[in-house]
Amino acid sequence: MVEEKFYPDRERLVLALANDCASALQLGIKERGQAAFLVSGGSTPKPVYQALSKRPLPWPQITVALVDERWVNKTASGSNHAFIEDNLLQNNASGAPFLGMKTPHATAAEGEADCQQAYGELPRPFDVCVLGMGSDGHTASLFPHARGLQEALDPQSNQLCRAITAQQSEVTGSHTERMTLTLAAILQARDIKLLITGEEKLRVYREALLGSDELEMPVRSILKQGLKSVTVYWAP
Incomplete structure (x- = not known):
């Protein structure tokens, strides 16, 4: 159940994905009075977030939450928390509630319970989940052969958040300790978008x-799970 939306250039991709995200969030608000928007970091979705930040949506009713995070403070390079604040929670979207993943705990494993509790309070089903993909085939912080990966990929799990220790590579850089949404959590999104x-x-x-x-x-695990449709957005 993979739908492909391929575009001739990134400008049209950005416009289409921003439109689709906005429509899905508005539907959630219409049905429940609130919406949950799960977002990934990275340079690829950056222009989508910047475009969405200017949309006249009822942002105070849209909770923005991270898909994954490097276990670094938000002042550190590579923080998805800071990235979302700088690129999405601006302009009209500056009033949106925001849920990050990094806790004061020394390790992601120690912060897992707090993350689980916080994400458990989000309105569900989540309305939109924007995912990316690395050249190694990872998505979110679900990295190949990472410690904690097998548990994180259990579609029947009750766990929403999982601490992950990736094998260091060119893709991970030095930040191998991560917190990520599990496959089970991602499958609780009505609209899964892979960019x-x-x-x-x-x-x-x-x-x-x-x-x-x-x-x-x-x-x-996202593309072949057979439970939820996934829309893949691509441009050269």
Whole structure:
């Protein structure tokens, strides 16, 4: 259940994804008076968030929450918390409630219970979940063969958040300790959107569709789960 929305350029992709996210969030507010918007970091969704920040949505009724986070303070390089504050929670969206993942605990494992409690209080089903994908086939902070990955990919789990220790690589950089939403949590989103750009990511995406080993390419757990439709947005 994968729908592909491929565009000839990134400008049209950004406009389409911003429109689709806005529509889904407005639907949640219409139905329940509130909405939950799960967001990933990274350079690829940055222009989408910047465009959305200018939309005249009822932002105080939209809780923005992170999909994953490096276990660093928000003043540190690589903080998704700071990235979302700088690129989405601006302009019209400056009044949106925001839920980060980093707690004062020394390790992600120690912060897992607090993260679980906080995310358990979000309105569900989540309305929109924006995911990215790395050249190694990871999504969120579900990294290949990471410590904690197998538990995080259990679709029947009651756990929303999971501490992950990735194997260090060019993709992870030095920040291997992460907190991530689990597959079970992501599947509680009504609208799952996977955003990729460039020919290399397209090749990785197609490789993920062909294989079945989720520990090797965890994005497969999203693409092949068969329970929820996933929309893939791509442009060169």
